[in-house]
Amino acid sequence: MRESGEERFIAALRAIATSPGARGLADDAAELRLTNTTLVVTHDMMVEGVHWLPEQDAADVAYKLVAVNLSDLAAKGAMPQALLLGYMLGDADWDARFAQGLADAVEAFGVPLLGGDTVSTPAGSARSVGLTAIGRPAVVPAPSRTDARPGQALWVTGELGGALAGFEAMQAGSADAALTRPFRRPDPRIEEGLAIAPMAGATMDVSDGLLLDAARMAEASGTTIAIDSAAVPVCAALADRRIDAMTWGDDYELLFTLPESKEPSFAATRIGTVLPRGDHRLLLDGEPPATQTRLGYRHG
Numbered sequence: 001m002r003e004s005g006e007e008r009f010i011a012a013l014r015a016i017a018t019s020p021g022a023r024g025l026a027d028d029a030a031e032l033r034l035t036n037t038t039l040v041v042t043h044d045m046m047v048e049g050v051h052w053l054p055e056q057d058a059a060d061v062a063y064k065l066v067a068v069n070l071s072d073l074a075a076k077g078a079m080p081q082a083l084l085l086g087y088m089l090g091d092a093d094w095d096a097r098f099a100q101g102l103a104d105a106v107e108a109f110g111v112p113l114l115g116g117d118t119v120s121t122p123a124g125s126a127r128s129v130g131l132t133a134i135g136r137p138a139v140v141p142a143p144s145r146t147d148a149r150p151g152q153a154l155w156v157t158g159e160l161g162g163a164l165a166g167f168e169a170m171q172a173g174s175a176d177a178a179l180t181r182p183f184r185r186p187d188p189r190i191e192e193g194l195a196i197a198p199m200a201g202a203t204m205d206v207s208d209g210l211l212l213d214a215a216r217m218a219e220a221s222g223t224t225i226a227i228d229s230a231a232v233p234v235c236a237a238l239a240d241r242r243i244d245a246m247t248w249g250d251d252y253e254l255l256f257t258l259p260e261s262k263e264p265s266f267a268a269t270r271i272g273t274v275l276p277r278g279d280h281r282l283l284l285d286g287e288p289p290a291t292q293t294r295l296g297y298r299h300g
């Protein structure tokens with residue numbers, strides 16, 4: 001697969017981010033070990049036209065910014081503790097709606113906003129927003145993407161494709177709030193992440209698409225991951241478009257491995273198996289995905 005601009009830049013940063021807590025820039029979040037405690041730290045940005053439609057309600061943008069960052073904490077089994085916001089001013093209405101959505105998220109997730117920074121930008125710039133989220137891990141070390149082992153089963157929470165179905169509904173001008181919600185206001189799997197941390201092999205969230213993120217887990221673990229496509233839970237709206245549901249991304253479900261003898265204590269679906277590393281990182285129904293299949297979302 002051709003290296004994306006995102007992958008090339010992160011590879012260059014690996015030479016700089018050599019602290020063990022950076023986890024080789026190959027995980028959902030970093031681990032910051034202090035004398036008496038350990039924190040999990042993550043930062044995600046969103047950009048107008050890339051992560052949200054220009055006509056979208058800013059309240060939904062703010063809510064999603066919090067949710068996607070908390071999803072990375074959830075993936076490391078960490079309880080959210082604090083947020084820091086990086087904000088580009090818009091017009092007064094946009095700023096007021098953004099603040100409302102941020103208030104909704106702070107209340108919904110019970111996590112305090114501690115600070116941040118606000119800037120103005122030249123007229124006409126596309127807007128971008130960033131958030132740092134800090135969490136307290138249920139177990140130390142927090143589960144990583146590197147701990148998938150041959151013989152373990154692969155599991156995923158929820159359903160895939162809800163974000164794509166919601167995005168397409170929004171593009172079509174739908175006012176169906178329930179259909180568009182998974183795209184506008186995803187629900188990070190915080191409780192599930194805390195529950196699975198002590199039992200799991202590898203854990204991650206599936207922000208960029210199930211197939212790409214499973215391939216990343218396999219790569220980080222030095223294994224091959226085999227997915228049974230018929231087992232993958234797909235939302236009703238995309239029942240006939242399973243590959244789209246497995247590759248579009250933005251679903252923020254948890255992907256994790258467990259020993260064969262264990263089952264999660266919450267609703268999740270077994271979708272595959274971890275194998276010793278073979279010729280391919282990923283097998284879909286026993287075969288490597290066709291080379292033209294786009295496995296997931298990559299920047300650049």
Ligand SMILES: Nc1ncnc2c1ncn2[C@@H]1O[C@H](COP(=O)(O)OP(=O)(O)OP(=O)(O)O)[C@@H](O)[C@H]1O
Pocket residue numbers: 010013017022024025026027028029030044068072207208
């Ligand atoms: N600009 C950057 N500076 C330092 N580290 C970075 C930068 N961009 C990405 N990384 C690191 O690269 C790794 C992979 O990042 P990536 O964004 O793919 O993971 P993620 O946050 O789980 O995914 P998503 O952004 O889709 O939620 C992480 O360790 C992340 O901290």
Ligand SMILES: Cc1ncc(C[n+]2csc(CCOP(=O)(O)O)c2C)c(N)n1
Pocket residue numbers: 044045049050051052053207208248249250297
């Ligand atoms: C307007 C609009 N068009 C397309 C998409 C789809 N999309 C953009 S980034 C991304 C992956 C996660 O991002 P990141 O890897 O930066 O965390 C996905 C699935 C969207 N959300 N909004």
Ligand SMILES: [Mg+2]
Pocket residue numbers: 027028071072075204205206207
């Ligand atoms: Mg992640």
